[in-house]
Amino acid sequence: MKLPSPCSDTEDYTARQWDTRAECEVRQVLDRIADKWSLLVLALLDRRTLRFTELRRSIDGVSPRMLTSTVRQLERDGLVERTVYPVVPPRVEYRLTPLGVSLHDMVQSLVTWTEEHQDEIAAARDEYDRKAAESAY
Amino acid sequence: MKLPSPCSDTEDYTARQWDTRAECEVRQVLDRIADKWSLLVLALLDRRTLRFTELRRSIDGVSPRMLTSTVRQLERDGLVERTVYPVVPPRVEYRLTPLGVSLHDMVQSLVTWTEEHQDEIAAARDEYDRKAAESAY
DNA sequence: CGGTATCCCTTTAGATACTG
DNA sequence: CAGTATCTAAAGGGATACCG
Secondary structure, eight states, rough: SSEEEEESSSSOOOOOOOOOTTTTTTHHHHHHHTTTTTTHHHHHHOOOEEEEHHHHHHHHTTOHHHHHHHHHHHTTTSSSOOOOEEEHHHHHHEEOOOOHHHHHHHHHHHHHHHHHHHHEEEEEHHHHHHHHHHHTT | OSSSSEEEEETTTTEEEEEESSSEEEEHHHHHSSEEEEEEHHTTTTTTTTTTTHHHHSTTTTTHHHHHHHHHHHHHHOOOOEEEOOSSEEEEEEEEEEHHHHEEEEEEEHHHHHHHHHHHHHHHHHHHHHHHHTOOO
């Protein structure tokens, strides 16, 4: 995803001027946690060290290309630590950094919010779809 | 975005079994707040009612197609309320529902997390890029 | 004013074969 | 084992013209 972002020119998120820089920090974090596999990796590495193939087997449907790309981005952002052991066959281990743990905690509270409100959302959707269906006649 | 999701088969997010249903609630909420324009709309409607054109003018670069799609999804999820006044020319107003306010609060705490850790992330990236650059030689 | 409809392009992700 | 390379498919989003 690109441009616009909930970054304000001031310190206040609710300010009226919106930043459209791709560099916006909030947007970047959001893009990271919202991508298709990052959250799974973050959760699997919670209090646990896993190797590449272990991650791959634990995440149903991920291709080696996407898993590599995902862990590399997480590593680049300082959320995951990658350790290469110079042995044959190669052994590479992944674990969360303290920053990764912190983000995982943040995500947990989003999960909690979702659990608390999923019924409301579902009800809203049902009503919306029902009204849409009846006005189609 | 599609399939996999940080939904467990149990109540516990940290459980080991991962759900790959597109219906996962967490994934749906994440997809909503991570899309390109929803967060901007949510923030602009904070404590404020705005008309379609007002939103459009406030969000730099949004096309009518995307703005319509964005507010419709937010409305369907019960986050935004859309009120049509049967006058000519038409008048349509958007405002947050209590659920929308609640999600906006949740997002605010993500913003806060990001502000608190953006220096760490930036430092990690710099180091990663620096190492990548030097190992390229 | 508040949208829809249409077309097109870019980004993202999946499949698969291959390698140090 | 832990990836990389290449190709393809699909989703997301932009531009623009038009309509009730």
